[in-house]
Amino acid sequence: xxxxxxxxxxxxNTVTGVLRGVVLNVLLVLGALFLIGSxxxxxxxxxxxxxTLVDSGLAVITMLGAVIAILTGFTMIPGEIxxxxxxxxxxxxxxxxxFVLGKFFGAAGINGITVLLLAVLFFAxxxxxxxxxxxxxxxxxxxxxxxxxxxxxxxxxxxxFFSTFMSWIGTIIASMVxxxxxxxxxxxWDMSQGAEVxxxxxxSSLIVQKLLPDFQAMDMRYAIVQENVTSFFTxxxxxxxxxxxxxxxxxxxxxxxxxxxxxxxx
Amino acid sequence: xxxxxxxxxxxxxxxxxxxxxxxxxxxxxxxxxxxxNALTDLTLEIKKGETFAIVGPNGSGKTTTMKILxxxxxxxxxxxxxxGYAPGDAEAQRRIGYLPxxxxxxxxxxxxxxxxxYGKLCGVPEEVRKxxxxxxxxxxxxxDRGADMPIRVYxxxxxxxxxxxxxxxxxxxxxxxxxxxxxxxxxxxxQVRQFILEQKKQQRxxxxxxxxxxxxxxxxxxxxxxxxxxxxxVGPINELVPESTMWQLVATGLSREGIAAFKDAGLKxxxxxxxxxxxxxxxxDAYRGLGIMRDQGGELIELTRPQPxxxxxxxxxxxxxxxxxxxxxxQKTARKK
Numbered sequence: 001x002x003x004x005x006x007x008x009x010x011x012x013n014t015v016t017g018v019l020r021g022v023v024l025n026v027l028l029v030l031g032a033l034f035l036i037g038s039x040x041x042x043x044x045x046x047x048x049x050x051x052t053l054v055d056s057g058l059a060v061i062t063m064l065g066a067v068i069a070i071l072t073g074f075t076m077i078p079g080e081i082x083x084x085x086x087x088x089x090x091x092x093x094x095x096x097x098x099f100v101l102g103k104f105f106g107a108a109g110i111n112g113i114t115v116l117l118l119a120v121l122f123f124a125x126x127x128x129x130x131x132x133x134x135x136x137x138x139x140x141x142x143x144x145x146x147x148x149x150x151x152x153x154x155x156x157x158x159x160x161f162f163s164t165f166m167s168w169i170g171t172i173i174a175s176m177v178x179x180x181x182x183x184x185x186x187x188x189w190d191m192s193q194g195a196e197v198x199x200x201x202x203x204s205s206l207i208v209q210k211l212l213p214d215f216q217a218m219d220m221r222y223a224i225v226q227e228n229v230t231s232f233f234t235x236x237x238x239x240x241x242x243x244x245x246x247x248x249x250x251x252x253x254x255x256x257x258x259x260x261x262x263x264x265x266x
Numbered sequence: 267x268x269x270x271x272x273x274x275x276x277x278x279x280x281x282x283x284x285x286x287x288x289x290x291x292x293x294x295x296x297x298x299x300x301x302x303n304a305l306t307d308l309t310l311e312i313k314k315g316e317t318f319a320i321v322g323p324n325g326s327g328k329t330t331t332m333k334i335l336x337x338x339x340x341x342x343x344x345x346x347x348x349x350g351y352a353p354g355d356a357e358a359q360r361r362i363g364y365l366p367x368x369x370x371x372x373x374x375x376x377x378x379x380x381x382x383x384y385g386k387l388c389g390v391p392e393e394v395r396k397x398x399x400x401x402x403x404x405x406x407x408x409x410d411r412g413a414d415m416p417i418r419v420y421x422x423x424x425x426x427x428x429x430x431x432x433x434x435x436x437x438x439x440x441x442x443x444x445x446x447x448x449x450x451x452x453x454x455x456x457q458v459r460q461f462i463l464e465q466k467k468q469q470r471x472x473x474x475x476x477x478x479x480x481x482x483x484x485x486x487x488x489x490x491x492x493x494x495x496x497x498x499x500v501g502p503i504n505e506l507v508p509e510s511t512m513w514q515l516v517a518t519g520l521s522r523e524g525i526a527a528f529k530d531a532g533l534k535x536x537x538x539x540x541x542x543x544x545x546x547x548x549x550x551d552a553y554r555g556l557g558i559m560r561d562q563g564g565e566l567i568e569l570t571r572p573q574p575x576x577x578x579x580x581x582x583x584x585x586x587x588x589x590x591x592x593x594x595x596x597q598k599t600a601r602k603k
């Protein structure tokens with residue numbers, strides 16, 4: 001049997017488990033209600049309406065995606081150990097690294113389903129509210145949604161990494177802190193570099209900023225709504241660097257997760 | 267339950283042990299530098315086709331041994347090999363079927379999906395998988411009722427049965443069963459015992475871990491007794507439980523003089539109301555006792571050779587070991603003083 005097959009079997013089983021569970025479905029219904037609610041935004045001028053819809057729509061996909069990634073991800077490995085479902089799996093010809101990668105790809109699959117379903121609702125709301133009068137479809141929205149998906153995959157890789165050595169409570173806390181710091185990295189950075197901040201705080205915030213992923217750089221909302229950039233690629237490539245950095249985070253997080261899990265006693 | 271036919275195993279020299287454990291030790295390091303020895307210098311061999319049981323009270327090191335064999339724990343010293351491979355090696359895992367203690371499976375899957383999943387993980391070819399799943403579901407009596415039910419609604423017995431089926435999905439050469447009858451009702455216990463006996467007939471190697479000694483006695487060829495991480499006895503059941511040479515006579519209707527006659531003849535008697543029990547070590551003494559009983563007008567109601575059970579041997583061995591440890595500790599304390 002190939003090395004790849006067990007990874008995708010574990011990933012598929014992980015996705016099945018989450019789809020048949022309650023958490024994802026409840027949160028998706030909640031997201032759908034938010035997006036439908038955004039259609040009833042009060043009458044303002046068309047430009048403002050578009051900005052509000054894009055801002056709230058992408059925010060719902062990002063925030064809800066992150067909540068789903070954390071709530072479904074933190075149990076993926078600790079839950080298997082606590083429920084002892086891990087033992088029959090690892091007594092089969094499955095290597096530990098295959099299990100870790102399987103869990104990551106399962107999480108990536110769940111992120112994909114979440115983003116896809118919410119994006120479909122978002123685009124439907126966008127079309128119903130704006131698309132009827134303005135037939136020009138904004139392709140930047142698709143790129144923004146894909147970047148959100150990439151962002152959630154980075155978050156999932158970090159959750160998997162934490163869960164290989166932390167309890168589920170520790171994993172939730174660490175994931176939420178990373179998500180918060182990464183999502184407001186620029187704001188926190190600006191705050192930490194003020195004149196009244198001491199050198200120690202400045203240095204530690206520099207380390208934190210360099211160490212943790214910059215989710216804000218992957219969030220295209222600001223570029224679309226606030227900076228109103230017409231293209232993500234010219235004059236500056238806003239996509240390339242965050243994507244490459246994101247992939248590096250995923251690779252490093254999974255390599256460390258595999259290493260730790262390989263030596264962990266179960 | 268019925269047996270599945272064991273396909274011819276990969277040719278293997280009969281001299282090579284299936285499980286080879288040499289000097290295996292495991293120490294758990296706790297907080298504040300405290301250490302607990304879970305297993306000390308364990309050496310064991312399990313041969314092909316053998317049903318081997320590890321018995322011991324809670325905390326004796328049974329589960330630690332199994333977890334090391336499965337690659338879940340790492341030994342502090344010594345080594346273990348399965349089919350010549352290190353624990354956790356995929357080549358070894360391919361030939362193992364494992365039933366964990368109180369098994370928990372993915373609750374969102376039904377019985378058939380669960381077997382399908384594990385079958386795929388084991389690399390069982392699709393053309394074989396479907397028929398084997400049907401066969402196993404029939405074997406564990408879940409084919410008609412349970413195969414399409416989610417595991418979250420399974421009873422304890424059904425979980426144990428699907429656990430047995432998943433352990434058999436890859437037609438393993440070595441079955442590792444951790445407390446297979448734990449929590450089962452008497453019917454379930456008998457079914458599991460029958461299952462083990464059927465597998466034994468198929469020459470499958472079985473490593474059984476249990477604290478139910480009657481269960482072990484009924485199925486195992488050899489037994490290892492563990493106590494606080496130490497191997498205190500190992501051997502075939504008939505060696506660990508030697509054949510009794512004692513005779514027991516039970517009689518009623520004996521007068522005081524009759525009872526005194528046994529004592530006068532140097533025979534030891536126990537009296538409980540009207541019932542007199544005579545325990546003698548040789549057949550000659552048994553004949554003598556019978557003669558006195560007839561002469562004194564007693565009525566023989568039972569003549570038996572009471573066999574010691576594994577449980578008695580186990581308690582004896584564990585008791586001796588505990589006594590030895592206590593003496594050692596006292597001696598060490600005395601020396602320190």
